[in-house]
Amino acid sequence: MSVVPIILLGLGGVGRALVRLLVEHRGLHAAEYGLTFSLLALCDRDGGVIALYEGLDDVTLLDLVSFKAGGGRLAEYSAGGPQNDLAAVIDIAGRTGAVVVDCTATEATVPALLYALDKRYKIVLANKKPLTVEQEVYDRLTRAGRTEDGRPPRQLARTRWETTCGAGLPVIATLNRLVASGDPVQRIAGTFSGTLGYVMTGLQQGQPFSEVVTQAHELGYTEPDPRDDLGGVDVARKALILARGLGWQMDLADVEVTGLYPAEMDGLSVPEFMAALPTLDADLRRQVETAAATGKVLRYAATVEKGRCVIGPTLVDAASPLGRLTGTDNLVEFHTRWYAPTPLVIQGRGAGVDATAAGVLSDIVELATMGKE
Amino acid sequence: MSVVPIILLGLGGVGRALVRLLVEHRGLHAAEYGLTFSLLALCDRDGGVIALYEGLDDVTLLDLVSFKAGGGRLAEYSAGGPQNDLAAVIDIAGRTGAVVVDCTATEATVPALLYALDKRYKIVLANKKPLTVEQEVYDRLTRAGRTEDGRPPRQLARTRWETTCGAGLPVIATLNRLVASGDPVQRIAGTFSGTLGYVMTGLQQGQPFSEVVTQAHELGYTEPDPRDDLGGVDVARKALILARGLGWQMDLADVEVTGLYPAEMDGLSVPEFMAALPTLDADLRRQVETAAATGKVLRYAATVEKGRCVIGPTLVDAASPLGRLTGTDNLVEFHTRWYAPTPLVIQGRGAGVDATAAGVLSDIVELATMGKE
Numbered sequence: 001m002s003v004v005p006i007i008l009l010g011l012g013g014v015g016r017a018l019v020r021l022l023v024e025h026r027g028l029h030a031a032e033y034g035l036t037f038s039l040l041a042l043c044d045r046d047g048g049v050i051a052l053y054e055g056l057d058d059v060t061l062l063d064l065v066s067f068k069a070g071g072g073r074l075a076e077y078s079a080g081g082p083q084n085d086l087a088a089v090i091d092i093a094g095r096t097g098a099v100v101v102d103c104t105a106t107e108a109t110v111p112a113l114l115y116a117l118d119k120r121y122k123i124v125l126a127n128k129k130p131l132t133v134e135q136e137v138y139d140r141l142t143r144a145g146r147t148e149d150g151r152p153p154r155q156l157a158r159t160r161w162e163t164t165c166g167a168g169l170p171v172i173a174t175l176n177r178l179v180a181s182g183d184p185v186q187r188i189a190g191t192f193s194g195t196l197g198y199v200m201t202g203l204q205q206g207q208p209f210s211e212v213v214t215q216a217h218e219l220g221y222t223e224p225d226p227r228d229d230l231g232g233v234d235v236a237r238k239a240l241i242l243a244r245g246l247g248w249q250m251d252l253a254d255v256e257v258t259g260l261y262p263a264e265m266d267g268l269s270v271p272e273f274m275a276a277l278p279t280l281d282a283d284l285r286r287q288v289e290t291a292a293a294t295g296k297v298l299r300y301a302a303t304v305e306k307g308r309c310v311i312g313p314t315l316v317d318a319a320s321p322l323g324r325l326t327g328t329d330n331l332v333e334f335h336t337r338w339y340a341p342t343p344l345v346i347q348g349r350g351a352g353v354d355a356t357a358a359g360v361l362s363d364i365v366e367l368a369t370m371g372k373e
Numbered sequence: 374m375s376v377v378p379i380i381l382l383g384l385g386g387v388g389r390a391l392v393r394l395l396v397e398h399r400g401l402h403a404a405e406y407g408l409t410f411s412l413l414a415l416c417d418r419d420g421g422v423i424a425l426y427e428g429l430d431d432v433t434l435l436d437l438v439s440f441k442a443g444g445g446r447l448a449e450y451s452a453g454g455p456q457n458d459l460a461a462v463i464d465i466a467g468r469t470g471a472v473v474v475d476c477t478a479t480e481a482t483v484p485a486l487l488y489a490l491d492k493r494y495k496i497v498l499a500n501k502k503p504l505t506v507e508q509e510v511y512d513r514l515t516r517a518g519r520t521e522d523g524r525p526p527r528q529l530a531r532t533r534w535e536t537t538c539g540a541g542l543p544v545i546a547t548l549n550r551l552v553a554s555g556d557p558v559q560r561i562a563g564t565f566s567g568t569l570g571y572v573m574t575g576l577q578q579g580q581p582f583s584e585v586v587t588q589a590h591e592l593g594y595t596e597p598d599p600r601d602d603l604g605g606v607d608v609a610r611k612a613l614i615l616a617r618g619l620g621w622q623m624d625l626a627d628v629e630v631t632g633l634y635p636a637e638m639d640g641l642s643v644p645e646f647m648a649a650l651p652t653l654d655a656d657l658r659r660q661v662e663t664a665a666a667t668g669k670v671l672r673y674a675a676t677v678e679k680g681r682c683v684i685g686p687t688l689v690d691a692a693s694p695l696g697r698l699t700g701t702d703n704l705v706e707f708h709t710r711w712y713a714p715t716p717l718v719i720q721g722r723g724a725g726v727d728a729t730a731a732g733v734l735s736d737i738v739e740l741a742t743m744g745k746e
Contacts (some may be wrong), residue, residue, distance in 0.1 A: 005433035024556035032555070034526035156742045164552075169717065170550060174543050175388045180406070180738035181541070181731035182398035247405070265597070321720065324697060329715050338728040339721050342702050344542065347694065348717035355711040358554035365553035369529040 001034050004097060004368045005055070007090060007121075008042045008331060009112070010104035011068040014126050015042075017357035018103060019065050021321070023058045025361070035368050040098070041089050042221045044068070045106075046088050047075030065274075090116050101362055102127040103357075110137055117141065117158070124363040126356055135249050142244075156180075158369060160363035165238040166330045166350040168359030174294040174346060175245045178336055185246055187335040188304040189316070189343075193352045194328035195221050195229040196300035200313075203298060205250045209260075209284040210277035217274065221328070225270050231259040232300070232311045239297045239302035248307065258312030260284070260300065284313075291315050297323045312334040323346045374407050377741045378428070380414045380463060380494075382485070383477035387499050387536075388415075390730035391476060396431045398734070408741050413471070414462050417441070417716070418479075420448030421462050436589050462488050472737055475500040476730075483510055490514065490531070495737040498534040499729055505610045508622050515617075529553075530743055533736035538611040539565060539703045539723040541732030544652075547719060548618045552708055558619055561677040561710040562689070562716075565611045567701035568602040569596050569673035569722045572633070573686075574699045577670060582657040583632075583650035590647065594701070598643050604632040605673070605684045608649060612675035612682040621680065631685030633673065636708040664688050670696045694718045 008015055022037050038055030041048055042064060049056065049064060056064070063169075067077060068188075081251040088098065088318035090112055100116040100123050101110050107129040107243045114137070123141065125131065133136050138140060144155030162172045171190075178185055191197050198221055202212030213230070216222045222229050236255040243250055261280060265273055291298045299322055316322045319345065325331045330350025349355050379395075381388055396660045402408045409429030414421055415437060422429065422437060427466070429437070443513050453475060463473060463485055473489040473496050475482050480502040490496060496514065498504065504511050517528030517706050544563075551558055556687055564570050575585030586603070597600050609628040609644060616623055665672045668689075672695055674687035680744055689695045694716065698704045703723025706716035722728050 021555060027554050032527050089457075120679050154405050154742075156739060168550075168554070168556075168711065170543050170547050170719075173546055173550070175736035177535075177541075177546070177732070177739075179544060181734040182394060182401050183541075183731050195674065327715070338725070338731050340542065341699070342718075344721035346543075346717075346719060348707075348712050348715065352711070358556050360552070361554040362550035366550075368527060369527075 001032065001036055002097075002368065003036045003038050004099060004364075005038050005040045007043070007098060007100045007116075008039060009043050009099050009100065009102045009109055009296070010127070011042060011044050011074070012066070012105070013353035014105035014356045014360065015101075016065045016068055017353045018101070019061050021357050021361050023061055033365060033369055035365070037364070037368075043089055044074045045104075047073055047077070049074055049077055050089060056243065075267065089297060090121070091118065097295055097368070098122070099124060099367055101351070101360060101364065102130065103360065107133050107327065114140055115148070118145045121213070122159075122367040123159045124360055125159070126163045126360050128234075128241065131161060131164060131241050131244070132252050135244070138244050145331065154179075159247065160270065160367060161241070162363050163356045163359040165241050166190075166332060166346070167352060168355040168362070169330060169332070169346050169348050170348055171332050171346055172245065174332075174344065175242060175333065178344075179246065183338050185334055185336045186305065186340075188242050188246075188332065189213045189301055189314075189322060190332035191299055191301055191325065192235045192330055192332075192350060193229060194330065194349070195223075196235070196260070196332070197274050197325070197328045198316065199230075199268065200298060200300050203284055203288050204337075208278070209279040212282050213277055214274060218353070225273075227259075227261065227266065227273060231260050234256045235300070236309070236311050237304050239311055242302075243304050245359070246304070249284075250309070255309040255356045257309060280330075287313060299323070299325070321347070374403065374409055375470075375741065376409045376411050377472060377737075378411050378413045378490075378739070380384075380416070380471060380473045381412060381417050382473065382475045382482050383500070384415060384417050384437070384447070385476065385478070386726035387729045388474075388476035389441055389732065390436045391474070391733050392434050392724040394730050394734050396434055402738070406738060406742055408738070409740075410737070415447065416445045416462055418477075419574045420446055420450070422447055422450055423462060445731075446622065463492070463494070470741070471495070472497060472740055473732060474737065476733065477504065478502065480506050481551045493531075495573045495740040497740065498532070498734055499536045499733050501607075501610045503613065504534060504537060504614050504617070505625050508617070508624065511617050520551065525662060527552075531740070534614070534738060535736050536729045536732040539705060539719070540725060541728040541735070542703060542705070542719050542721050542723055544705050544719055545614070545618065547705075547717065548615060550613055551707060551717075552619065556709045556711050557715075558707060558709045559611050561615050561619075561679065561705065562674055562687075562695060562708070563705035564672055565608045565697065565703055565704065565705075566602060566673065567703065567722070569605075569608070570594075570698070570701045570703070571654055572603075573671060573673050576657055577699075580618050581651070581654040583654050586650055587647060598646075600632075600639065600646060601632065603634050608673070608675050609682070609684050612677055612684055615675075616677050616682050619677070623682070628682040628684060633686070660686060672696070672698070694720070709728070 041050045098121045103126045110130050143152040165171045236257045288298050296315040297318050303310045331347040335343045414423040471494045476499045483503050516525040538544045590599050609630045661671050669688040670691050676683045704720040709718045
């Protein structure tokens, strides 16, 4: 039986779901993989709870999950006392083979992640931000060692970031496999937002934009401010991670994003924005009708091709995998030398805390079984 | 730079394509992964060519590929002399970190593979046979170490068999990830034969069975004896590999296979079989029409569900991913706790020597980068 120490950063929805899955599947991981996961430290924005030797026990873990779900801060949690220096937590808690899991949504973890890598820990990221800041940070997190000329080599052995793009769908794993085999990827096209999938499906069915957005907002499918979805920046981060995965060197500012509302509406309050939505209906209806007139359909897609990442309403063939998609599923097409004329397609739920946490757990098991006999 | 010794068993189409890819992508693997693949030994049915220290040079490798493509036997190849004892080849050629790659289509490699695992080499299988003989062989190849009570643990670190099911499509990787995360897989449904996909698409478009099979035969889409495709046994092997991947203990004899022709036609010669095909037209036309009358379509599918593997003509919802598939692509639906109501879907070319060899190469790179810094 191998004991795998885990340091978990972030106890939002995904982090809490991950803790629940780790506790729920202790039997599976022991019996099927010979692994015992030991949570040495849980950290949130300004605090941490640490149990250095045996790891936190399951009763405490589930109590912490409830505490956090109720809006608590770890700095106030009685069992462990405050810890607000992530590097110190990693330093103290670290052991050979430790895995640092980042389920936050902030770039503030970057120094701690780089420090952990320097200490030869393994890293699992559900957090997109560290991979979408400067290229150098991406390279350090996903490439290993030092070379004299040029960039260090890719390493698949110590970092996993599957859930940064399409939650638990095997998008990054597929990309990494294509790159490793030398199969030239000519184009990646995909939808990476269930919310925008819902909106585009409604538009295609003839609903006015204002109506479908209002509906999605009321159903809780959108962020509290729907512009966080409609603006496309989250999709842009995912596309950037794919492009960098192809070996391209580019930054978020290089991604060409067209949102579903004009920039001048950024100044409005949320109620004002919702009230102003009908002004956008005619233009989007026209785009949908123009598409239909040429056998196409309109998708809110990311296209990674010929050195460019383009995000926005996109005309796709109605008969293509993307064109046939409806609803909130994500779908990614990889067009390559060997996957032509039809692409390699990955489709399914691309969001949700449980599917994401399950993907994070797969990443952890992969790293933990590596090098293990 | 890490040197990764490779011993390749089998120089059929996939083995030869793999050698070409390894030579073609030397620069990529050196620059991007810090890896140099060194082919120490190539073996076919009754011979081998070995170069123990530096590995075979690229000129010799490409010459060997041409020689084999022209129908030669390695036992007759002048450079290395005959070697007909695979274990001895592995013994001689083996080095730390060696990867044994099985691109044959015979279970005769099993003793050599087990011997290689005992010597702590890594294994990549494109060959389905070793995973579809006795359960114990599957377990030894895909599980590691010894436990006192029950089966040894799964190990993801030393064996890869992605291309045994759907060629380069990430089907096994996806299955392994779902299992590792504890997400219960309730049903796997898929098409795993481009040939049968072509036949079923033709049937759905109203072509008589005899006509579409004759066409597929003439286009070289089928095996020389089309019954090798139409009988479904190859699909059954793939389904068994998926079922065993879920942790089920079952044998090929437990897979319930319904072919597209009755068993009494097994005694015919190929020309007799082709001539007798029209006798099957009416029944298949009726099945397609019955399906259509209830909003379903007929697919030649594998269904892995509730302890059973069922292979044969299957009614699926016309609006499901499987129902919407046409042509020769493979498609696999994973229905799980987190992938419900819509499944996780993998779709694309599921055959072909180049796509398969590329998948084998991805497996090799994954194993080679493991444990590497």
